[in-house]
Amino acid sequence: MLEVKNLTVSIGDRKILDGLNLTVQDGEVAAIMGPNGTGKSTLSYVIAGKPGYHVDSGEILLDGQNLLEMGPDERAGKGVFLAFQYPVEIPGVATMTFLKAALNAQRRQRGEEELTTPVFMKKVREASKLLDIKDEILRRALNVGFSGGEKKRMDILQMALLEPNTAILDETDSGLDIDAIRIVAEGVNKLRTAKRSFLLITHYQRLLNYIVPDTVHVMARGKIVRTGGKELALELEKNGYRDFAAAPEAA
Amino acid sequence: MAAVQETVDRVKSLDVTEYKYGFSSTFEMDMAPKGLNEDIVRFISAKKNEPAWLTEWRLEAYRRWITMEEPDWARVHYPPIDYQSLYYYAAPKTASGPKSLDEVDPEILKVYAKLGIPLHEQALLAGVEGASQRRVAVDAVMDSVSVVTTFKDELAKAGVIFCPISEAVHTHPELVKKYLGSVVPTSDNYYATLNSAVFSDGSFVYIPKGVRCPMELSTYFRINEQNTGQFERTLIIADEGAYVSYLEGCTAPKRDENQLHAAVVELITHDDAEIKYSTVQNWYPGDAAGKGGIYNFVTKRGDCRGKNSKISWTQVETGSAITWKYPSCILRGDNSRGEFYSIAISNGYQQVDSGTKMIHLGKNTTSRIISKGISAGHSQNTYRGLVSAHRKATGARNFTNCDSLLIGENCGAHTVPYIEARNDSAQFEHEATTSKISDDQLFYCMQRGLSGEEATALIVNGFVRDVLQQLPMEFAVEAQKLIAISLEGSVG
Numbered sequence: 059m060l061e062v063k064n065l066t067v068s069i070g071d072r073k074i075l076d077g078l079n080l081t082v083q084d085g086e087v088a089a090i091m092g093p094n095g096t097g098k099s100t101l102s103y104v105i106a107g108k109p110g111y112h113v114d115s116g117e118i119l120l121d122g123q124n125l126l127e128m129g130p131d132e133r134a135g136k137g138v139f140l141a142f143q144y145p146v147e148i149p150g151v152a153t154m155t156f157l158k159a160a161l162n163a164q165r166r167q168r169g170e171e172e173l174t175t176p177v178f179m180k181k182v183r184e185a186s187k188l189l190d191i192k193d194e195i196l197r198r199a200l201n202v203g204f205s206g207g208e209k210k211r212m213d214i215l216q217m218a219l220l221e222p223n224t225a226i227l228d229e230t231d232s233g234l235d236i237d238a239i240r241i242v243a244e245g246v247n248k249l250r251t252a253k254r255s256f257l258l259i260t261h262y263q264r265l266l267n268y269i270v271p272d273t274v275h276v277m278a279r280g281k282i283v284r285t286g287g288k289e290l291a292l293e294l295e296k297n298g299y300r301d302f303a304a305a306p307e308a309a
Numbered sequence: 310m311a312a313v314q315e316t317v318d319r320v321k322s323l324d325v326t327e328y329k330y331g332f333s334s335t336f337e338m339d340m341a342p343k344g345l346n347e348d349i350v351r352f353i354s355a356k357k358n359e360p361a362w363l364t365e366w367r368l369e370a371y372r373r374w375i376t377m378e379e380p381d382w383a384r385v386h387y388p389p390i391d392y393q394s395l396y397y398y399a400a401p402k403t404a405s406g407p408k409s410l411d412e413v414d415p416e417i418l419k420v421y422a423k424l425g426i427p428l429h430e431q432a433l434l435a436g437v438e439g440a441s442q443r444r445v446a447v448d449a450v451m452d453s454v455s456v457v458t459t460f461k462d463e464l465a466k467a468g469v470i471f472c473p474i475s476e477a478v479h480t481h482p483e484l485v486k487k488y489l490g491s492v493v494p495t496s497d498n499y500y501a502t503l504n505s506a507v508f509s510d511g512s513f514v515y516i517p518k519g520v521r522c523p524m525e526l527s528t529y530f531r532i533n534e535q536n537t538g539q540f541e542r543t544l545i546i547a548d549e550g551a552y553v554s555y556l557e558g559c560t561a562p563k564r565d566e567n568q569l570h571a572a573v574v575e576l577i578t579h580d581d582a583e584i585k586y587s588t589v590q591n592w593y594p595g596d597a598a599g600k601g602g603i604y605n606f607v608t609k610r611g612d613c614r615g616k617n618s619k620i621s622w623t624q625v626e627t628g629s630a631i632t633w634k635y636p637s638c639i640l641r642g643d644n645s646r647g648e649f650y651s652i653a654i655s656n657g658y659q660q661v662d663s664g665t666k667m668i669h670l671g672k673n674t675t676s677r678i679i680s681k682g683i684s685a686g687h688s689q690n691t692y693r694g695l696v697s698a699h700r701k702a703t704g705a706r707n708f709t710n711c712d713s714l715l716i717g718e719n720c721g722a723h724t725v726p727y728i729e730a731r732n733d734s735a736q737f738e739h740e741a742t743t744s745k746i747s748d749d750q751l752f753y754c755m756q757r758g759l760s761g762e763e764a765t766a767l768i769v770n771g772f773v774r775d776v777l778q779q780l781p782m783e784f785a786v787e788a789q790k791l792i793a794i795s796l797e798g799s800v801g
Contacts, residue, residue: 108752134758146753150771159767160757167758199771216757 059083060105060255061225066280067097067104076280079108079171083221087256089266089291092277093299098259099143101277102228105257106140107133120251135167139222143211143229148200153212155263156200161219164292185218189245207238214245225249226257231265243268261294278302320701321364322579341398347371350506353398355474360482370495370505373395377499383662384691384723386603387629394540395569399506406448424797437764455565460524467523469553470515474542477513484515488546492575492612492639492737500571500606500633504540511541516551516582525555528539530572538569545575547582547616554585556784567630568593580615580642585623588636592628592735594795599658599687602630611638613674614646615747619649622665625778625788628797630659637666651780651786655688655720664694664725677800678709684720685796691723698735704736713743714772716765716796736797766793 060082067075074097082088092098102112105118109132111245125133146154162172172182181198189211201209208231217225227246231239246256246269258269266274266288274290275282276299283302284290341352350371354364379390388563417739441458462470478485512528531539547553557574570592576584586609595602605628611620622636638647648667667676676696685689696704713722724741746768754764769792771778777785 108756109748122512128750129760129761130755131758131760134756140756142753142756146747146749148750148754148771150770150774152766156754156757156767159763160759164758165758247738256341 059119059120060257061117061119062101062105062210063117063119065101065104065118066114066118067116068112068114069100069110073114074111074280075104078277080275080282081145082112082255084223084255085252086273087120087250087269087271087277089258089260089271090275090277090282091260091263091294091299092302094261096277097280098277099188099228100257102140102226102257105133105226106130106138108253112181118167119272120196129214131163132167134220134222135164137223139217139220140209140227140283141225141230143232144211145201145204145213147202148244149202151200152197154182154196157196157219160216163284164220172221181219182215185215188218188248189215190214190241206233207274210234210238210242211245214242218249221254223253224255226259228259229261230258231262239265240268263291276302317697321724331515334424339399339673340396341765343396343508344393345395345397349397350682351510353507356398357478357777359478359532362479362486364630366490366495367508369395370502373496374499374502375504377502377659379499383633384689384725385660387631387660390567390569390604392503397538397540398509402781403470406506410527417663420510427486457506462764466529468520469516469522470513470680471526472513474508474513474544475530476606477544481513485513485544485545487543488544488575488577489542490575492610493573493608498608499609501573504608504782506572507538507604508542511543511572514545514553514555515545516553518548519550520548521551522553524690525554525556526722527558529558536778540570540664542573543572543574545584545586546577547579547618550581552583554779555584555587557588558591566616567595568601568750569604569606570629571784572608574607574609574636576609576611577622578611578613578615578618578620578642578645580617581617583621584611584620585621586636587784589625589784589791590628590632590792593630594628594657594659595630599630602659603628603658604631605629605634606675607634609634610639611637612631612639613627613642613647614670615645615672618642618644619645619646619648621650621779623648623650623776624663625776625780625784625791626651626653626661626663627791628710629661632659632661632663634663635665637668638676639670640676640705641670642674643671644673645671646674648779649676649678650776651680652773652776652792653680653690654685654792656684656686656795657688658686659688661689662691664692666695669696669707671702671703674703675701675705677705678711679709679775680709681714681776682711682722682770683769683792683796684722685714685716687719688722689723691725695727695729696737696739697727697729697739698731700731703732703734704734705730705732705737707735707737709739709741711739711741712771712772713741715743715745716769762793762796765796769796771795 062078062080064079090098113126120136158178163171191211201212230242258271271288274286274288276284281294320676341349341462347368350367351364354367412472452524495502500588505569514526516522535690545555550740551748576586578584592603592605620638626632640647645668653663655661665678676695680692682690698705711724715722726739728737730737745763750766750768754767755761777788780788
């Protein structure tokens with residue numbers, strides 16, 4: 059279970075998150091929607107431990123453990139996964155090499171045996187098939203020269219391999235055409251389990267046609283301003299964010 | 310991949326400023342008195358029983374050297390070196406002229422064992438049955454003398470000569486006389502001239518016509534004695550149609566004062582011959598505050614004398630407080646080819662000024678330069694290169710790619726390319742990039758579970774991949790480890 063309690067975060071003098079509260083139960087798929095610039099991506103980065111953000115107050119607990127005391131690599135080892143809005147290119151590092159390094163780094167952290175190459179290869183092949191990723195791309199340098207859709211699928215492939223308990227998808231649908239969204243969504247749906255929780259960050263209701271959430275949260279001005287079921291997304295689609303976007307005071 | 314992991318494990322087992330090869334050993338030494346004058350030059354020559362022509366050759370170099378001035382154009386800064394306070398000859402007493410391993414002082418063998426250098430042929434032969442280990446003939450040089458050379462008999466069967474240069478002077482005087490100083494003349498530059506006067510030992514290789522050397526040849530250099538300059542001289546000749554791959558490794562103890570290393574390497578290829586020369590330079594770089602370390606002023610040059618010949622330099626430079634080094638190719642023969650692949654890593658307060666010269670003299674000569682500089686800590690890393698085409702070098706072609714990677718806020722990367730084309734059919738291409746390991750790259754890797762150091766090692770290994778691929782396999786693995794060790798403590 060992921061619990062964000064009264065979280066206030068700033069960059070420099072600017073307050074981005076302002077007393078945000080959010081709970082995601084095991085197995086729950088929660089969507090966070092909201093207009094641009096309300097701190098949705100900041101929330102995902104702070105949960106994953108990106109440097110550069112100052113946590114003024116509040117807590118982030120994963121199964122009762124304080125994530126804020128851990129480095130990003132340690133959080134990953136505990137099962138936090140972030141699919142990036144803009145996956146990063148790593149020139150010269152073959153995708154396959156990167157995947158194996160990441161998986162084994164997490165296994166070492168948990169005191170598990172590293173995977174042998176044949177076992178690892180089998181896992182990668184299964185996951186690639188699920189996401190319609192060609193073998194050839196696994197030999198190329200990670201994300202270098204990949205199309206937007208390939209990058210996003212690669213991130214989901216990593217999620218499938220790393221088997222996190224908490225997966226945050228930051229605008230995974232942005233920049234994807236409808237076929238790519240369907241492939242990504244099918245991949246995510248196959249990874250849904252009773253234990254694994256998802257936090258989907260998105261502008262649009264569109265993605266939620268394919269990945270049906272249990273809960274929908276509306277975020278504005280650095281906090282959750284409304285929570286409801288999947289029907290809330292449809293309401294937002296119809297009325298837009300204007301009811302929420304207006305700040306009572308300038309942020 | 311396995312290598313990346315090994316690297317990381319090794320980094321973790323080390324302290325931040327640990328230099329693995331930093332031990333020193335105690336031997337009974339045979340030393341020349343401190344300082345340098347004609348008598349010292351004669352002393353060195355006499356110690357090696359050299360013929361009169363060589364003594365005179367050295368003396369001429371010395372006389373020229375005292376008229377020369379130390380160059381100051383490189384982007385390196387250091388206090389003046391007092392050449393009179395150095396020892397110019399130091400030899401482990403028991404090591405003169407061992408006939409076999411049994412005669413080598415066991416203490417010396419222990420030193421090389423600590424370095425992980427497999428001197429024992431038996432061990433190597435046993436390794437052949439294992440899948441991965443290749444046989445490598447080794448010449449081990451400690452301070453001023455070569456202490457042991459392995460596999461001599463087997464190489465002799467193929468007609469290959471591989472021995473200390475001090476020995477070649479006696480056993481193959483005609484070859485030494487013909488080639489010594491023919492690529493790097495005694496008047497070449499301050500450090501090369503000094504080397505010519507006082508050079509101690511080094512390796513001599515001759516591959517006869519049409520012979521492909523049956524194994525890789527390797528020399529390990531070790532500076533041990535305090536206040537001692539090390540001046541090796543290496544001479545490699547590949548006769549018509551011959552091929553050899555040669556590896557050089559270097560280490561030194563941790564000492565607070567700076568040690569001077571001024572080597573000269575000369576390579577000669579005749580028609581259709583090829584020499585591949587690889588270096589993993591890991592001299593002591595000084596401590597975290599910049600104290601101590603080796604001053605490395607090295608002249609390396611290859612002469613593609615024959616047509617269709619090829620010389621390829623590959624270097625991984627991780628050590629030394631100061632590196633001043635430009636392995637070069639003179640492309641004299643028509644259709645000859647020169648290559649330079651370099652990874653230069655600097656951390657702490659290291660200063661690197663390194664690059665290459667490709668001198669195109671013959672027709673349709675080609676050259677390729679791939680340089681990867683990585684700077685971390687407070688270090689300064691300069692690529693300096695020259696590509697030139699002579700008036701008659703029609704159809705000359707060069708491709709140069711210089712990439713610099715910066716880690717942290719306090720280091721510097723500099724690129725100083727010189728390009729001269731004196732005929733209009735020459736085609737020279739130059740590409741250069743400077744980049745930083747971005748916070749986004751580090752965070753992305755760490756989000757996937759890699760530690761900061763694992764992430765840096767992975768990104769850097771990706772950056773240098775083109776060059777690592779040029780190294781013989783075992784060296785590539787070793788180099789990957791070295792890269793991670795050199796960069797430890799660079800992630801803030």
